[in-house]
Amino acid sequence: MHSQVSDADINGVENKLKSLGLEANISRGVERTIIGAIGDERKIQKESLESLPGVENVIRVVKPYKIVARESQAKNTVIDIKGNLIGGKKIQVIAGPCSVETQSQMDAAAQGVALAGCRFMRGGAFKPRTSPYSFQGKGVEGLKMFRQAADPHNLPIVTELMDVRFLDDFLEHGVDVIQIGTRNMQNFDLLKEVGKTHIPVILKRGLCATLSEWLMSAEYIAAGGNHNIILCERGVRSFEKAYRNMLDVTAIPVLKKETHLPVIVDPSHACGKTWLVPALSKAAIAAGADGILVEMHPKPCDAWCDADQALTPEELKNLMGEMRGIAEAVGREL
Numbered sequence: 001m002h003s004q005v006s007d008a009d010i011n012g013v014e015n016k017l018k019s020l021g022l023e024a025n026i027s028r029g030v031e032r033t034i035i036g037a038i039g040d041e042r043k044i045q046k047e048s049l050e051s052l053p054g055v056e057n058v059i060r061v062v063k064p065y066k067i068v069a070r071e072s073q074a075k076n077t078v079i080d081i082k083g084n085l086i087g088g089k090k091i092q093v094i095a096g097p098c099s100v101e102t103q104s105q106m107d108a109a110a111q112g113v114a115l116a117g118c119r120f121m122r123g124g125a126f127k128p129r130t131s132p133y134s135f136q137g138k139g140v141e142g143l144k145m146f147r148q149a150a151d152p153h154n155l156p157i158v159t160e161l162m163d164v165r166f167l168d169d170f171l172e173h174g175v176d177v178i179q180i181g182t183r184n185m186q187n188f189d190l191l192k193e194v195g196k197t198h199i200p201v202i203l204k205r206g207l208c209a210t211l212s213e214w215l216m217s218a219e220y221i222a223a224g225g226n227h228n229i230i231l232c233e234r235g236v237r238s239f240e241k242a243y244r245n246m247l248d249v250t251a252i253p254v255l256k257k258e259t260h261l262p263v264i265v266d267p268s269h270a271c272g273k274t275w276l277v278p279a280l281s282k283a284a285i286a287a288g289a290d291g292i293l294v295e296m297h298p299k300p301c302d303a304w305c306d307a308d309q310a311l312t313p314e315e316l317k318n319l320m321g322e323m324r325g326i327a328e329a330v331g332r333e334l
């Protein structure tokens with residue numbers, strides 16, 4: 001409360017808390033009176049207390065997210081996807097092209113992913129493009145091509161869902177991991193729908209989302225009953241123009257402290273340049289990431305999307321070797 005507060009103001013806050021079903025603990029100091037709200041404060045609107053007479057500041061003590069908070073589960077969440085664990089000791093690398101283009105491109109990509117020793121494959125059938133005139137993805141036909149390419153190698157498939165109207169197609173084609181892209185991190189209706197399924201979800205960080213906003217989005221999915229959530233840091237908007245986005249490496253240990261969910265990193269969309277991908281991948285693993293989501297194309301110069309950030313199959317294989325060394329140095333396996 002303000003330093004010159006009246007008893008009426010204090011009573012006003014106390015009554016408001018009681019009307020919300022909370023108890024008030026009033027502590028009168030020499031300079032300040034502090035009112036502690038006792039009970040589940042998550043349902044309170046901070047602003048409605050802030051606007052009461054005599055209130056100087058309202059501070060939340062409890063985190064706004066619940067299920068995904070480390071407080072509610074000390075043990076790391078480990079997600080089993082067709083026998084491959086994400087969030088355990090083993091670091092998982094999810095590799096593949098930015099977008100599904102043709103069957104032969106996907107077949108070659110799947111072979112490259114498997115030969116490099118990766119256990120998951122990525123590829124977008126629905127693409128969120130800045131320009132409406134750019135290639136928008138192959139759609140449902142792309143899901144079929146993806147499945148056909150990945151199945152002979154037993155690679156679980158990771159692909160982006162942009163629109164709830166295609167959720168049934170994702171279920172029909174047995175998509176193993178649904179990716180919610182950066183642009184949809186706060187598409188709350190989409191989050192609610194994937195929350196009703198039990199399919200693991202990779203939730204990418206919004207272009208300029210705070211960690212708290214990101215975790216609240218994860219909470220939307222968890223609140224629906226789906227706790228199989230993987231957070232993916234993919235770089236945030238910054239003032240720097242030398243690379244596509246700025247990889248927030250600090251987010252990795254902070255998230256590990258704040259949540260029990262697995263955290264992976266997409267170095268490709270963070271930097272936008274092939275030559276930078278190995279450095280960022282190794283930094284991510286050193287900082288404690290549980291996995292990497294990386295773009296690889298059988299022939300990057302022919303890629304229909306994000307050609308300048310795709311690794312070749314050979315580069316992916318080399319990177320796997322380099323990452324293995326880092327993983328072992330930090331007590332993990334690859």
Ligand code: PEP
Pocket residue numbers: 098124128160180181182183204234266269
């Ligand atoms: C992608 O991974 O294909 C993608 C579009 O990434 P982001 O949502 O991070 O931009």
Ligand code: MN
Pocket residue numbers: 098099269295305306
């Ligand atoms: Mn891409």
